[in-house]
Amino acid sequence: MSKIKFDYSNSLTSAHEYEYFKPQIMAAHELLHSGKGQGNDYLGWLHYPSSYDQAEFERIKVTAKKINERADVLIVIGIGGSYLGSKTVIDALSHSFYNELPKEKRKGAKIYFAGNHISGTYLSDLLEIIETQEVCLNVISKSGTTTEPAIAFRILKKALEAKYGKTEAKDRIFATTDAEKGALRTLANKEGYETFVIPANVGGRFSVITPVGLLPIAVAGIDIDALMQGVKDGETEYSETNIDENPCYQYALMRNVLYNKGKAIEVLVNYEPSMAFLAEWWMQLYGESEGKDGKGLFPTKMNNTTDLHSMGQMIQDGPRIMFETVVRVESVEKDLVLEMEDQDLDGLNYLAGKKMSYVNENAFKGTLEAHVDGRVPNLVVTIPQKDAYHFGKLLYFFMKACGISGYVLGVNPFDQPGVEAYKKNMFRLLGKK
Numbered sequence: 001m002s003k004i005k006f007d008y009s010n011s012l013t014s015a016h017e018y019e020y021f022k023p024q025i026m027a028a029h030e031l032l033h034s035g036k037g038q039g040n041d042y043l044g045w046l047h048y049p050s051s052y053d054q055a056e057f058e059r060i061k062v063t064a065k066k067i068n069e070r071a072d073v074l075i076v077i078g079i080g081g082s083y084l085g086s087k088t089v090i091d092a093l094s095h096s097f098y099n100e101l102p103k104e105k106r107k108g109a110k111i112y113f114a115g116n117h118i119s120g121t122y123l124s125d126l127l128e129i130i131e132t133q134e135v136c137l138n139v140i141s142k143s144g145t146t147t148e149p150a151i152a153f154r155i156l157k158k159a160l161e162a163k164y165g166k167t168e169a170k171d172r173i174f175a176t177t178d179a180e181k182g183a184l185r186t187l188a189n190k191e192g193y194e195t196f197v198i199p200a201n202v203g204g205r206f207s208v209i210t211p212v213g214l215l216p217i218a219v220a221g222i223d224i225d226a227l228m229q230g231v232k233d234g235e236t237e238y239s240e241t242n243i244d245e246n247p248c249y250q251y252a253l254m255r256n257v258l259y260n261k262g263k264a265i266e267v268l269v270n271y272e273p274s275m276a277f278l279a280e281w282w283m284q285l286y287g288e289s290e291g292k293d294g295k296g297l298f299p300t301k302m303n304n305t306t307d308l309h310s311m312g313q314m315i316q317d318g319p320r321i322m323f324e325t326v327v328r329v330e331s332v333e334k335d336l337v338l339e340m341e342d343q344d345l346d347g348l349n350y351l352a353g354k355k356m357s358y359v360n361e362n363a364f365k366g367t368l369e370a371h372v373d374g375r376v377p378n379l380v381v382t383i384p385q386k387d388a389y390h391f392g393k394l395l396y397f398f399m400k401a402c403g404i405s406g407y408v409l410g411v412n413p414f415d416q417p418g419v420e421a422y423k424k425n426m427f428r429l430l431g432k433k
């Protein structure tokens with residue numbers, strides 16, 4: 001199995017800046033691994049890959065099979081960390097039109113997401129879509145009290161009970177929540193739903209490698225054994241204390257070098273539409289972990305080459321406050337060759353015989369060169385191929401780098417007190433007692 005590579009040769013930084021941050025990375029490593037840093041009650045993710053409940057993991061696979069026998073559609077209800085990770089992996093590793101494929105070509109049930117906003121239109125449309133299909137629900141909430149998934153679950157549960165009756169509906173609902181606490185745990189116990197556990201010491205944004213992510217991912221027919229092997233190898237590889245040998249720590253280091261040079265924005269860039277949602281997961285991971293005490297890089301994204309035709313101008317010539325981190329896939333799984341045409345009206349004959357991946361690769365190279373010429377530092381994370389193993393490793397790469405980077409920044413990377421502010425106001429306006 002090959003490794004994830006990190007290239008900072010276009011970071012527009014000097015060797016002494018890299019060297020300067022090495023002791024700080026090591027101090028962060030000590031804090032994280034000794035469990036003595038801030039937020040240390042949320043470090044369950046760190047050694048989760050080598051310590052997770054094997055029996056529960058096996059039950060996830062059995063349940064995924066059960067869901068696929070019973071249902072055409074699995075609706076995953078959750079917000080933030082309770083859906084971003086599974087959607088990221090399913091988008092990245094499935095057919096681009098997975099839900100549209102006929103049943104025999106799909107690896108599992110169609111996957112729809114709900115409860116990640118408060119739109120009555122979306123939920124009404126979803127109810128219409130599933131009317132004639134067999135459905136299961138996976139309701140996911142660590143706290144069990146989050147408004148968005150709670151509203152969606154209330155409505156979808158009622159629809160399921162109306163369709164199947166209370167007894168059968170119960171066998172179609174799967175709850176992923178805290179082992180003991182919270183409204184969802186109470187409800188699941190009362191109704192007799194099959195449940196999976198989000199460990200109390202794993203925060204939502206680090207929970208993709210727990211049943212939170214694994215059950216929906218397994219239902220979509222993705223090999224969760226391979227995924228967890230990648231995560232586990234990431235746990236080992238990214239504990240390397242020689243920073244020159246640890247791409248994960250190098251990424252954490254370069255983010256801090258660039259932040260300290262005055263960069264305010266990090267743009268996560270991809271060149272494959274299936275990788276677009278990775279940025280959404282990554283934005284929660286870094287945004288909630290680092291945006292504190294008036295500090296932190298603002299995480300945002302570019303889906304290329306699409307966004308080069310909208311935001312490209314801003315990156316090339318706008319304020320020099322950003323840097324880019326490109327996530328590159330070395331070998332693509334499917335490709336097409338451009339053919340020669342008699343009349344070269346679109347002027348593309350010079351590319352005859354060339355693959356689309358070749359064109360895309362050169363778009364990446366040309367963009368990187370242009371942006372670096374425009375004084376936008378570029379970091380490049382390369383995964384050899386887009387499969388469950390390497391994706392698992394990539395998830396752990398970003399999680400570990402986040403913990404390290406947050407400690408170097410001097411914040412508690414594992415809490416999110418600021419998220420409560422809007423909720424308080426919303427509840428006051430809604431008249432919640």
Ligand SMILES: O=P(O)(O)OC[C@H]1O[C@H](O)[C@H](O)[C@@H](O)[C@@H]1O
Nearest residue numbers: 080081082141142143146204419
């Ligand atoms: O899983 P839940 O408890 O429903 O939480 C879902 C999400 O909402 C919260 O407001 C937090 O900011 C997130 O970190 C969390 O992932």
